[in-house]
Amino acid sequence: MRIAELRATPIAVKDPPLRSAFGLHAPFALRTIVEVVTDDGVVGLGETYGGDAPQRAFEAVRPLVVGRDPYELTPLRVALEAGDRTPGRADRGAAATRSSTPARARGLPERGSEGAWAWEARTFGPTQLFGAVEVACLDAIGKSTGRRVCDLLGGAVRERIDFAAYLFFKQPREGDGWGEVLTPEAVVAEARTMRDRYGYRSLKLKGGVLEPDREADAILCLREEFGPDVPLRLDPNAAWSVETAQRIAARLAGALEYLEDPVPGIDGMSAVAATAPMPLATNMCVTAFAHLPEAIAKRAVAIVLTDHHMWGGMRATVELGRICRVFGLGVSMHSNSHLGISLAAMTHVAAAVPELTYACDTHYPWQVEDVIAGGKLAIRDGAVEVPCGPGLGVELDRDALGTLHEQYLRAGLVVRDDVAEMRKIEPDWRPHVGDW
Amino acid sequence: MRIAELRATPIAVKDPPLRSAFGLHAPFALRTIVEVVTDDGVVGLGETYGGDAPQRAFEAVRPLVVGRDPYELTPLRVALEAGDRTPGRADRGAAATRSSTPARARGLPERGSEGAWAWEARTFGPTQLFGAVEVACLDAIGKSTGRRVCDLLGGAVRERIDFAAYLFFKQPREGDGWGEVLTPEAVVAEARTMRDRYGYRSLKLKGGVLEPDREADAILCLREEFGPDVPLRLDPNAAWSVETAQRIAARLAGALEYLEDPVPGIDGMSAVAATAPMPLATNMCVTAFAHLPEAIAKRAVAIVLTDHHMWGGMRATVELGRICRVFGLGVSMHSNSHLGISLAAMTHVAAAVPELTYACDTHYPWQVEDVIAGGKLAIRDGAVEVPCGPGLGVELDRDALGTLHEQYLRAGLVVRDDVAEMRKIEPDWRPHVGDW
Numbered sequence: 001m002r003i004a005e006l007r008a009t010p011i012a013v014k015d016p017p018l019r020s021a022f023g024l025h026a027p028f029a030l031r032t033i034v035e036v037v038t039d040d041g042v043v044g045l046g047e048t049y050g051g052d053a054p055q056r057a058f059e060a061v062r063p064l065v066v067g068r069d070p071y072e073l074t075p076l077r078v079a080l081e082a083g084d085r086t087p088g089r090a091d092r093g094a095a096a097t098r099s100s101t102p103a104r105a106r107g108l109p110e111r112g113s114e115g116a117w118a119w120e121a122r123t124f125g126p127t128q129l130f131g132a133v134e135v136a137c138l139d140a141i142g143k144s145t146g147r148r149v150c151d152l153l154g155g156a157v158r159e160r161i162d163f164a165a166y167l168f169f170k171q172p173r174e175g176d177g178w179g180e181v182l183t184p185e186a187v188v189a190e191a192r193t194m195r196d197r198y199g200y201r202s203l204k205l206k207g208g209v210l211e212p213d214r215e216a217d218a219i220l221c222l223r224e225e226f227g228p229d230v231p232l233r234l235d236p237n238a239a240w241s242v243e244t245a246q247r248i249a250a251r252l253a254g255a256l257e258y259l260e261d262p263v264p265g266i267d268g269m270s271a272v273a274a275t276a277p278m279p280l281a282t283n284m285c286v287t288a289f290a291h292l293p294e295a296i297a298k299r300a301v302a303i304v305l306t307d308h309h310m311w312g313g314m315r316a317t318v319e320l321g322r323i324c325r326v327f328g329l330g331v332s333m334h335s336n337s338h339l340g341i342s343l344a345a346m347t348h349v350a351a352a353v354p355e356l357t358y359a360c361d362t363h364y365p366w367q368v369e370d371v372i373a374g375g376k377l378a379i380r381d382g383a384v385e386v387p388c389g390p391g392l393g394v395e396l397d398r399d400a401l402g403t404l405h406e407q408y409l410r411a412g413l414v415v416r417d418d419v420a421e422m423r424k425i426e427p428d429w430r431p432h433v434g435d436w
Numbered sequence: 437m438r439i440a441e442l443r444a445t446p447i448a449v450k451d452p453p454l455r456s457a458f459g460l461h462a463p464f465a466l467r468t469i470v471e472v473v474t475d476d477g478v479v480g481l482g483e484t485y486g487g488d489a490p491q492r493a494f495e496a497v498r499p500l501v502v503g504r505d506p507y508e509l510t511p512l513r514v515a516l517e518a519g520d521r522t523p524g525r526a527d528r529g530a531a532a533t534r535s536s537t538p539a540r541a542r543g544l545p546e547r548g549s550e551g552a553w554a555w556e557a558r559t560f561g562p563t564q565l566f567g568a569v570e571v572a573c574l575d576a577i578g579k580s581t582g583r584r585v586c587d588l589l590g591g592a593v594r595e596r597i598d599f600a601a602y603l604f605f606k607q608p609r610e611g612d613g614w615g616e617v618l619t620p621e622a623v624v625a626e627a628r629t630m631r632d633r634y635g636y637r638s639l640k641l642k643g644g645v646l647e648p649d650r651e652a653d654a655i656l657c658l659r660e661e662f663g664p665d666v667p668l669r670l671d672p673n674a675a676w677s678v679e680t681a682q683r684i685a686a687r688l689a690g691a692l693e694y695l696e697d698p699v700p701g702i703d704g705m706s707a708v709a710a711t712a713p714m715p716l717a718t719n720m721c722v723t724a725f726a727h728l729p730e731a732i733a734k735r736a737v738a739i740v741l742t743d744h745h746m747w748g749g750m751r752a753t754v755e756l757g758r759i760c761r762v763f764g765l766g767v768s769m770h771s772n773s774h775l776g777i778s779l780a781a782m783t784h785v786a787a788a789v790p791e792l793t794y795a796c797d798t799h800y801p802w803q804v805e806d807v808i809a810g811g812k813l814a815i816r817d818g819a820v821e822v823p824c825g826p827g828l829g830v831e832l833d834r835d836a837l838g839t840l841h842e843q844y845l846r847a848g849l850v851v852r853d854d855v856a857e858m859r860k861i862e863p864d865w866r867p868h869v870g871d872w
Binding site: 076147325 | 507583591733752762764
């Protein structure tokens with residue numbers, strides 16, 4: 001079995017005006033749909049970050065992928081990480097020189113108050129490129145052998161994956177059905193709707209939007225409304241100062257399952273962790289294997305949010321689970337705006353990682369469009385059943401793919417820029433980075 | 437695909453009178469040949485530690501294995517590690533209560549000067565049991581899908597696996613062709629024969645047998661004979677004191693690629709590592725994932741010798757490779773006396789672990805018998821080619837298996853006891869444990 005074709009189709013999907021410390025979601029979220037087509041006609045699917053940076057990377061990596069046996073994944077990873085310059089292979093410039101250690105992971109503000117916030121451009125290095133190709137190859141292997149992807153990863157330790165409701169502050173938008181959510185009371189109403197629709201048993205609030213004490217108020221309102229049996233999390237995306245984080249953490253003693261990335265950087269997290277009464281989690285100061293030793297040595301976090309898109313694929317996520325167990329860290333799962341292929345992959349990998357005992361994050365209900373056939377995957381009782389397979393267990397709706405690709409071309413967005421979007425409604429807006 | 441049958445056949449294979457800090461190899465080494473037979477008739481092979489402790493463990497685990505999909509490996513591991521008591525499943529007593537942290541790993545003398553040294557009985561816990569079943573299941577999966585086991589682990593980053601000559605001090609035995617090896621000069625002669633026959637480009641000397649300075653002399657003689665392009669290693673199996681190890685390490689500056697387990701325990705190794713001019717390696721103070729955090733924090737070792745039999749299988753070995761890379765540790769590979777199924781498995785897993793850049797250990801040439809069809813696997817130019825597969829790429833010679841099983845029954849050995857064997861020739865012999 002050889003890979004005959006690698007396709008990476010950029011798409012744009014409608015996205016509600018969600019707020020975060022980074023600004024405001026644009027009307028469209030960008031994704032890339034990956035297809036690995038084998039010489040015997042099997043199509044393996046993947047989904048990853050969108051925009052033009054991934055496009056360039058996929059273009060450059062094609063010679064390294066086409067002709068390859070889809071089982072030959074570790075050699076592909078090693079070649080990508082080394083910046084393979086074998087003649088006829090991927091161009092180093094596009095495929096390999098982007099840092100796999102994004103600024104955010106090093107605790108630096110990755111977006112200035114002036115500049116664009118370019119998640120995809122900054123994070124799409126060889127590790128992420130490999131991860132995207134790996135998922136599509138594992139899907140192809142699963143489809144060709146009649147097995148689920150989770151089985152290829154060692155087998156499912158659970159068949160239903162718990163997800164947390166992902167609560168956002170948001171701007172109003174005509175007809176989106178959610179209205180404006182910029183108060184604690186509105187967050188509670190949003191949570192109630194999320195629970196009614198999807199049965200979520202955990203709630204995560206994306207913070208870094210209101211003044212920190214107002215966000216703490218929101219958590220306490222959620223606690224009051226849903227009681228102690230509904231675990232709560234708050235994620236200010238590193239907007240707070242250490243002092244603020246320590247104060248708010250003390251205020252929220254007993255109310256949070258974990259506090260995610262209150263401040264930037266491993267040292268800052270370590271300082272907060274020393275006094276916080278709840279565990280700290282991260283998807284910002286530890287986003288690559290290379291960040292683990294320092295974070296562990298400095299006891300900066302108790303829980304790592306994995307993300308197969310970011311960490312370099314599904315096997316890497318299994319390996320991360322093992323590392324976290326060895327070093328006494330918990331494992332949860334991060335999400336970006338995504339569609340059903342990513343949700344299926346997240347579900348398969350979560351099934352295969354014993355250590356992933358926290359409910360996972362997912363933006364999925366915020367996206368009304370999708371590229372998978374048969375409609376969106378169901379979230380019931382707050383959980384997604386691992387698709388039966390083979391492979392990821394989802395198929396592409398080519399009409400939908402075409403429509404969303406057209407939408408990408410029409411939208412004219414090639415990079416995510418939440419700051420620019422926010423400034424359309426507040427021209428002087430600037431993000432907080434560890435200074436709130 | 438379901439597992440219809442699990443067979444674990446105890447065998448005894450002729451073994452030369454090799455010496456180590458633990459005593460003397462008995463005339464037979466004990467192994468267990470594992471067969472997983474699927475309901476569609478595929479036979480997956482594995483090989484692991486021998487004697488009656490593994491026998492009892494396989495007996496007890498059968499209900500947990502038979503009826504299982506061979507892809508469902510992580511769930512099996514989790515069940516074994518948790519000491520599964522599900523009715524009809526493995527008996528906790530035999531399968532799960534043995535510690536996966538052997539005394540040796542905690543730096544304790546695991547054999548008293550009086551007692552038997554019972555490697556298999558003490559180390560065959562749930563982790564090792566899982567590893568043995570996992571290899572056989574991966575072989576079955578490979579055979580059923582027409583793929584090599586290394587491909588199931590992520591793909592081969594190398595197609596030839598370098599091994600080091602495993603040099604031993606030894607007692608003479610009529611007709612074994614090696615004679616007595618109890619001097620530096622005899623070690624050089626043994627090394628010359630090993631190199632002539634197998635083309636080894638690295639040499640490892642099992643020490644802990646002669647007075648420490650005599651073993652250092654042996655290393656210097658090897659250096660003199662083969663020059664600086666042939667990496668040398670010395671493994672006294674924790675027989676030395678910290679003081680001796682520091683002194684000998686200084687004497688051997690520039691002569692050793694690494695010094696393996698000069699002293700017992702993480703603290704002892706850490707003290708030696710602080711002054712030794714060469715990296716320290718271990719297969720004794722770090723033999724399980726749980727030992728890594730302390731060893732890393734105390735900078736006890738620079739290189740971990742993995743062993744899929746010990747560490748819980750092939751995927752665990754891949755994960756260990758990742759952990760070692762993340763924390764800046766090198767990876768080599770340990771060996772016990774073994775046959776061709778183990779060598780094939782060692783070769784496949786070595787192919788799939790990018791971090792395994794040191795030549796691996798193998799006792800293979802010391803065993804003249806085998807259970808694989810078609811004769812022993814070839815070591816040429818010091819390397820073994822990854823078998824073509826499918827699966828591990830080796831098949832069972834059932835006549836040989838029967839013969840070696842008969843030999844097991846006749847030999848009357850059920851546990852490895854190098855001390856007792858040594859006392860047959862030196863009644864007052866006692867092992868050195870950190871006191872030489």
